[in-house]
Amino acid sequence: MSHTPINNVNSKESFKKQTTLLEKRMDESIPYDQKCKSSKELFKIKISVGTIIDGVEHCKELITKQTYFGHIDPFIQNTIEANFCLSETNKLMYTDLKKFQAELDRRNDIKYASKMEINFAKAKGDLISYKMESQKPFNIYTQQLNDLNQTLSEMKKELSAYQETISILSQAKEAQIKLYKAREDKELDKVIALENKVKVLDN
Template sequence: MYNDFKKSQAELKRRNDVEYASKVEIDCAKAKGDLISYKMESQKSFNKYTHTINDLNQTISEMKKNLSAHQETISILSQQKEAQIKLYKTREDKELDKVVALENKVKFLDNIIYKTDQLVQTMNMLNNKCRTSFAKLEFLKKAQRANPRLYDIGCYNDNLALMLAPESDEVIHLEKESRSKLSDLIRLFDYDKLNNLYDLFVPQREKSS
């Protein structure tokens, strides 16, 4: 009996060991399966994240290229802007120079006109003086016939017209020449003496008349 009992315990123990081992094997296989599944899922996630990171890197690279292109465009536009500013500044300076030159020319011509007006007034006064300095009108007519240019205000007006020419040196020269001629004329002719001469040499026929 005892021997049978021993045998039964040994057989039971053997069976228990086999069942335990089977259970362990099953658990191990299950763990391995879970590990493989986890690795597969992790690999999928890793691939997904890797793809996402690659996409992001590509997007960043494209954005950098676009940024570089925009920066280059901004640099070109800035250079063009500076060039336009310099061009407009140069044009503005030239226009201002033209304005200053025109203003100076206007002042110069205004001065000529002012001097011309004064000279015209002087000539008119002299012309009137020539007419009024003779005792008789026929003396004036004889003097005009003897020297018509002296009593012709038109010849002086021609010189005055020349004085309005745009060349400043020529204008100044003509003005000095005209004033010199005018001074010579004024110094050369003494109208009182001329009147006396006419009184002395009046023909007898005119005296009797």
């Protein structure tokens, strides 16, 4: 019992026709003065071409070989799928490689380097300007705080001088009070002595 579909037979016959046509075109493409000089060389070339064609046909038969369930051989199916996945992976890797190479070329470009230097200098200038602008309120606050501390220090000095003046005035007042009391006592003694003399005279 044959398990090979009819379409595979037709494909094989079509493939043989194509290979025969290919041989004919290959023979026609060789200039007349450069064709094989002997039938022996021509025979060798035809054998080589036939070997290649047989190998291709054999591979094609293996790939199109089906089991009695009507499915491709699992090993061949897995091999095809693995090769397909590998091919897709290679495509992605090649695309990424091209992107990486383009990026590398762009970074190695002098214009790109100059542009990056300009952008870096601009960013650095913007950072310095931002620091200066953000420092201004802090500087103002610091100056106000310093002014306030200076004013407070001056007020403390004035208060200390005022307290010293009050202390001096208090001491002077006490001295005046003592002096006034001493004079008052003397005057009182004089009055008492005078009153005593008057009493004596009256007697």
